Amino acid sequence: MSVTLRLLDRADSEIAKLPRNMRGAVWDFMHKFRIDPSAPGLRFKALKDGGGKGTGERLYSGRVTDDYRALLLHLGDEEYLLVSVKHRRDVYTNLDRVSYTINRVTGGIEYIDLSTVESRVNDTTAPSAEQGPAVAPAPRSYPLFAAYGDAQLLDLGVSPVLLPLIRRITTEGELEGLIEFAPQLTSEVLIELFSGRPVEEVLEYVTRPQATADDVDPEDYRAALDRPATIVSSEDEAVQGALGEGFARWQVFLHPEQRKLVERARNGPARVSGGPGTGKTIVALHRVRHLAARAPAGGKPILLTTYTKNLAKDLSDRLRELGGQELLDRVEVAHVDAVVSTVLNENGVRGARPIADRQVVEQWRAMLAELGEERWTPEFLAEEWTEVILGQAVNSRAAYFRVRRPGRGQLRRPDRDAIWQLVERFTKRLDDLGLTTFLQRAERAARLEMGRDIDIRAKAAQRDERGGAPNLHFEAGSGGLLRHRYRHVVVDEAQDLNPAHWMLLRAMVPPGPDDMFLVGDTHQRIYENQISLGSLGVNIRGRSARLTLSYRTTRQILGSAIGLLKGEVYDDLDGGAEALDGYRSILSGARPRLGAFRTWDEELDGVVAQIRAWSEAGEALSSIGVSAPTKDMVTDVLGALGRAGVTAVEIGREGGPRDAVRVGTMHRCKGLEFQHMCVTGIADGLLPRHVQGSAKQMERQRQRDRSLLFVAATRARDTLVITHHATPSPFLLPLRVD
Ligand SMILES: Nc1ncnc2c1ncn2[C@@H]1O[C@H](COP(=O)(O)OP(=O)(O)OP(=O)(O)O)[C@@H](O)[C@H]1O
Numbered sequence: 001m002s003v004t005l006r007l008l009d010r011a012d013s014e015i016a017k018l019p020r021n022m023r024g025a026v027w028d029f030m031h032k033f034r035i036d037p038s039a040p041g042l043r044f045k046a047l048k049d050g051g052g053k054g055t056g057e058r059l060y061s062g063r064v065t066d067d068y069r070a071l072l073l074h075l076g077d078e079e080y081l082l083v084s085v086k087h088r089r090d091v092y093t094n095l096d097r098v099s100y101t102i103n104r105v106t107g108g109i110e111y112i113d114l115s116t117v118e119s120r121v122n123d124t125t126a127p128s129a130e131q132g133p134a135v136a137p138a139p140r141s142y143p144l145f146a147a148y149g150d151a152q153l154l155d156l157g158v159s160p161v162l163l164p165l166i167r168r169i170t171t172e173g174e175l176e177g178l179i180e181f182a183p184q185l186t187s188e189v190l191i192e193l194f195s196g197r198p199v200e201e202v203l204e205y206v207t208r209p210q211a212t213a214d215d216v217d218p219e220d221y222r223a224a225l226d227r228p229a230t231i232v233s234s235e236d237e238a239v240q241g242a243l244g245e246g247f248a249r250w251q252v253f254l255h256p257e258q259r260k261l262v263e264r265a266r267n268g269p270a271r272v273s274g275g276p277g278t279g280k281t282i283v284a285l286h287r288v289r290h291l292a293a294r295a296p297a298g299g300k301p302i303l304l305t306t307y308t309k310n311l312a313k314d315l316s317d318r319l320r321e322l323g324g325q326e327l328l329d330r331v332e333v334a335h336v337d338a339v340v341s342t343v344l345n346e347n348g349v350r351g352a353r354p355i356a357d358r359q360v361v362e363q364w365r366a367m368l369a370e371l372g373e374e375r376w377t378p379e380f381l382a383e384e385w386t387e388v389i390l391g392q393a394v395n396s397r398a399a400y401f402r403v404r405r406p407g408r409g410q411l412r413r414p415d416r417d418a419i420w421q422l423v424e425r426f427t428k429r430l431d432d433l434g435l436t437t438f439l440q441r442a443e444r445a446a447r448l449e450m451g452r453d454i455d456i457r458a459k460a461a462q463r464d465e466r467g468g469a470p471n472l473h474f475e476a477g478s479g480g481l482l483r484h485r486y487r488h489v490v491v492d493e494a495q496d497l498n499p500a501h502w503m504l505l506r507a508m509v510p511p512g513p514d515d516m517f518l519v520g521d522t523h524q525r526i527y528e529n530q531i532s533l534g535s536l537g538v539n540i541r542g543r544s545a546r547l548t549l550s551y552r553t554t555r556q557i558l559g560s561a562i563g564l565l566k567g568e569v570y571d572d573l574d575g576g577a578e579a580l581d582g583y584r585s586i587l588s589g590a591r592p593r594l595g596a597f598r599t600w601d602e603e604l605d606g607v608v609a610q611i612r613a614w615s616e617a618g619e620a621l622s623s624i625g626v627s628a629p630t631k632d633m634v635t636d637v638l639g640a641l642g643r644a645g646v647t648a649v650e651i652g653r654e655g656g657p658r659d660a661v662r663v664g665t666m667h668r669c670k671g672l673e674f675q676h677m678c679v680t681g682i683a684d685g686l687l688p689r690h691v692q693g694s695a696k697q698m699e700r701q702r703q704r705d706r707s708l709l710f711v712a713a714t715r716a717r718d719t720l721v722i723t724h725h726a727t728p729s730p731f732l733l734p735l736r737v738d
Helices: 009-016 022-035 114-123 150-155 160-168 172-181 184-194 199-210 221-225 237-244 256-263 280-294 309-328 336-346 357-371 378-390 397-402 413-432 438-465 499-508 555-564 600-616 631-643 695-713 730-737
Strands: 004-007 059-063 068-076 079-087 098-102 109-113 270-274 302-306 331-335 353-355 435-437 488-491 516-519 544-547 593-597 624-628 648-650 661-665 674-679 716-725
Touching: 004 009, 004 022, 009 022, 009 079, 009 172, 022 059, 022 068, 022 079, 068 109, 068 221, 079 109, 079 221, 098 160, 109 114, 109 160, 109 221, 114 160, 114 172, 150 160, 150 199, 160 172, 172 184, 184 199, 199 256, 256 280, 256 544, 270 280, 280 302, 280 309, 280 488, 280 516, 302 309, 302 336, 302 499, 309 331, 309 336, 331 336, 336 438, 336 499, 353 357, 357 378, 357 413, 357 435, 378 413, 378 438, 397 413, 413 435, 435 438, 438 499, 488 499, 555 695, 555 716, 555 730, 593 600, 600 624, 600 631, 600 674, 600 716, 624 631, 631 648, 631 661, 674 695, 695 716, 695 730, 716 730
Parallel strands: 004 079, 270 516, 270 544, 302 331, 302 488, 353 435, 488 516, 593 716, 624 661, 624 674, 648 661, 674 716
Antiparallel strands: 059 068, 068 079, 098 109
């Protein structure tokens, strides 16, 4: 008789603390148990004394090794949940202190071993002075949560079983001990209250998003299992395979909010935003797997795309980790400019060499000089062409007469007419020189793909008229019929794509359920692409959601990084404003540090000394990242580390030694993360860069530069050091005041 056995996430954390070989033994046990729980070697039996109130018969034990036993909850029928692994001698001691219940707010299963939690609380001492608690520890005698009534805490979703212990907590150290084995929601609520967030906000940002809409039956464990608040592995055998060898927790255990976003069916394009490290990429990857599992067999019905090539490679690697080659075979993973190239190549558009923005201005300068045209500067025309004409996909003179040009001053009709003629002349000139820009290519590809979309619709309409089934949908192996390329498009780093990219992607999938899924954070926009999705045919209204819990960064680093953005207003990709409220973390660590130096050379010495100190403290070089504002400064950092005998490689040029410090421009650090991060060169003039341009352009540049600092700072998991020389960047003011 085979059964289903899942693994509770907290049990997994507990297993991680057991001797190394226990992981393999537990997976072995799970495998055998699934096939036949009654196999004699497993010694599967009920623990009659255990259980929560009135449910004493649910707890079972099974033999993992001679010394260790798994504790299992019977959820109903053939369904079991592995909740703990204990030493044999501890199974029966304190069995009455083991509790399992269904949380009345989330409807999720909560397993709590009070003796384990209590001993962790007692073991933990207050953090050292160096660690610097976010809030000074309260005097020993004063309970941290005295200000909150029991009913208040229970309404926030705190586990009732833990209330007596919570009442005794007086230091941050004890709190850290408690949350290690407390249920997810209890931990999140307590940390937020401890950080000083008002109850109403905790309710709004933490509890409500995890609350269930169901009427919770406290005895129905089978129903509770299916709710996202029960954080368990899937029943899938493949998960067990993945678990065997160094699996990562993100592959198996999703936060309840993440899981909801992965599984929710939608009627059209959906967008997930969220602060740095909240798992947007993880959600995108799981979403791809979810969609792939539901798509008809054959072909590659899903496109997974992002802005840069190195991030696309990373997505592809992680998708393989999540679902193996089998999943990768069903998904096209490519950065968006590669998607552009595919469309252009297929349509026979070849040959032109893409040039950078700087060269575009030079080409304008050369042409205006040849024409003796002096009414507008090359910079102005380059911007007008890039931002207004290509940026808003204006493709006719008539459309250019109508287009809105916010922040770019007035242009009368005759001026627009003259500029349009100059633009036509300019694009012909580039063509003749065999040159193009990435934006031009994207725009061309978008137009081609939109033409294809129109053909598909026309053909579908004809078939419809003739009585055939209308078929707008992607179909693998469609026998030569014109079809949309994909059934679903999933986009990571959505904030960086330009309007032409969106029009291209929109035209690649038929509008309909689950057609597009976008994840991104406009606070991390570091390229010049400001858009409004609605006007590009990607209608996300009513299908937006936000992740707020950071899995990467400590709350000390997150708090400081958010402080860096104060005073800026960010958009929500759809004409509205994006808020930063509610971003949080339950991880704790040292406050970020600032390092001030007189010259760049001295700063380099300081960076080398910092890295040496980490290394001498036993940290692997590969856990350290260094960013610098410019490519030349990256070269300087690499040189200084090399001279000091510290192995370092440039990000994007990996392939050398594995145990090496990674060094890259701030742009290159996008999407990456490091245990320890050194953000160097944050000096005035370097960040923000001093550039010339219209007021609007300079404002955007400043916002992008600020975002760049935000991105670099939030790559740090545990430690963040920001350094500068000469005059510090004005962006650092909040940190310096702090
Ligand atoms: N459910 C999870 N369980 C364990 N780890 C997780 C989970 N979700 C995310 N993480 C981890 O948190 C880190 C950040 O995740 P991810 O890169 O998806 O965040 P992001 O929101 O895309 O970040 P950013 O916008 O800063 O690039 C990663 O190390 C990831 O493995």
